Amino acid sequence: MDASLVLIQFLNGMQLGVLLFLLASGLTLTFGIMDFVNLAHGSLYMIGAFFCASLTFWTGSFVWGLLLAIPCTALVGLAVELVVIRHLYARDHLDHVLATFGLILCFDTLTQLVWGPEGISVPLPSWLDGQVTLPGEIVFPTFRLVIILGGLVVAGGLYWLVNHTRLGMLIRAGASNRTMVGALGIDIQTLFTAVFALGAVLAGLAGMLIAPITEASIGMGNEIIITAFVVIIVGGIGSMKGAFIAALMIGLIDTMGRSFLDDVFKLVMSTEAAETSAPAVSAMLIYILMAVILAIRPQGLFPPKVR
Amino acid sequence: MAEVSATGLAGRLPKLSVTNMFMLASLVALALVPVIIYAAGNAFWLDIATRLVVLSMAAVSLNLILGFGGMVSFGHAAYLGIGAYCVGIPTYHALFGEFEIIASNNGFFHIALAVVISALFALIVGAICLRTKGVYFIMITMAFGQMVFYLFVSLEQYGADDGLVITSRSELPGIDTGNPLAFYFLCYASLLAVLYLVHRIVNSRFGMVIQGAKGNEDRMRSLGYSTYVYRLAAFVIAGAICGYAGALLGNFTSFISPEMMDWAASGELMFMVILGGASSVFGPVIGAAIFLLLEQLLSSFTVHWHLPFGIMLILIVLFVKGGVSGLLDRLGR
Secondary structure (H helix, E strand, C coil): CCHHHHHHHHHHHHHHHHHHHHHHHHHHHHHHHHCCCCCCHHHHHHHHHHHHHHHHHHHCCHHHHHHHHHHHHHHHHHHHHHHCHHHHCCCCHHHHHHHHHHHHHHHHHHHHHHHCCCCECCCCCHHHHCEEEECCCEEEEHHHHHHHHHHHHHHHHHHHHHHHCHHHHHHHHHHHCHHHHHHCCCCHHHHHHHHHHHHHHHHHHHHHHHHHHHCECCCHHHHHHHHHHHHHHHHCCCCHHHHHHHHHHHHHHHHHHHHHHHHHHHHHCCHHHHHHHHHHHHHHHHHHHHHHHHHHCCCCCCCCCCC | CHHHHHHHHHHHCCCCCHHHHHHHHHHHHHHHHHHHHHHCCCHHHHHHHHHHHHHHHHHHHHHHHHCCCCCCCCCCHHHHHHHHHHHHHHHHHHHHCCCCCCCCCEHHHHHHHHHHHHHHHHHHHHHHHCCCCHHHHHHHHHHHHHHHHHHHHHCHHHCHHHCEECCCCCEECCECCCCHHHHHHHHHHHHHHHHHHHHHHHHCHHHHHHHHHHHCHHHHHHCCCCHHHHHHHHHHHHHHHHHHHHHHHHHHHCEECHHHHCHHHHHHHHHHHHHHCCCCCCHHHHHHHHHHHHHHHHHHHCCCCHHHHHHHHHHHHHHCCCHHHHHHHHHHC
């Protein structure tokens, strides 16, 4: 284990953490304000990636592709909210889970019908495709660094939106007492729609950012959404601050575990035993962490103050 | 006096309501129809029927905690997978050596292993999950289910993603498990036993506490019941039954892979429960039957059968209350 490798994996962990935050923030917003569980959040991540891929080829530029894919994903989010989600707010969580599970099946199949079963890789412009040398002689892909910085900027923007704007005030008020906000003359339905579309955009953005690295593929959202669930469970469902801290924590622990757990295990057991057990344990690491945290704090690390 | 005893007798006999008659008819049909079709030379539908009976068991076990206990577990397919691997791994070692302790083809050993490991896993998961409520419970059960999925994906020795082929079925004395018809009746008898067991549990004092805690937990607690312990016990029982179903499923498919415990599989189990109606013991069997028929029917029209299926799922949630059992109940009135 040399120091530069640890630093590189640290940055990779940050990159995963930032993506997880983009997903988890939308989940935690919709839950905090509308008390709605959206399993299909991962589908919006996938849709974002596919839009970005198609638009990148159409415009010939990744940046334009990404900028145009954002309103497209927002439109899909709006449509889903209007057609399905809106009718479910008054139902219980079981109905949310089943209906959005149905949505996932629809999204996966529709995406396959439109874009075909193969994944689509997204080309990066040359100025993003290279590598940068960071202080300490660390060579790191430029684009991954852009993801980290972009994600942190978005996180800052969300913080500003929630704490210093009128919409944010309504969001916070809605999270603490929905009925009262409605009684004060705010159109709560429109607020819900806006928040859902915002969550859709954040999830879609995460998909757009990861597409050049992994490629846009069917079912890509279903894998990462569970990790995003772990993030909001650990952070405390409904809490933005919790989502941010937990996302970085989970991202780092997952990445570091996969890279270095066998080295750690080799200190206490035979090389052979370490090499067989490390992959199994590192695959379960974040869930074990979740279990430990829940055993100590069932409501997560930073449960929202109200409710 | 004569009148009183007559009503007393009638009270003791089960009422043949529409739902009960439907249940009886379904069970008789399940015993006869597959056999007749198989005798007529169509092995395919016996396969479907076997899958139906095994998945029914899993759905009935899920319903014990979901429908009666109000515990929305979204990781129930994990127990199916654990049960299946409890058959797969011992037979693998019986064939290829290593791990002499568990290397075996003995069916009793497989089933015992499946039930015990599933129960243990349910005990650990339940102990943590049941400290939480509502959405937390749904997401945590889902996350633990996915944990098992990733665990088996990472086990290179047992095929990882590609899955594991079970070369020979569990050996049970007196039953030729390799014979499709004999294996079907083993599963069918198991389903009857599971239905009877769950029926007895639901109608026992224990079951009343579970259902009471679903309705109003504070009230049950103030009556002096430790609802946590009762719920945990129900969670473990459901896990153990599902593990048993998993052992049969592993035997039946003879190819097992982590995919069978993916969260989509858990979602399908939940769909069966809700579709059939979560308020009756037998409901999930109807749900499983409708699910498998839909799957066959839709996939014969198009490879993209998940699309109409998903739309149907959304429409059912939006418009049908209480599943098909609820529908039957309303028609019977």
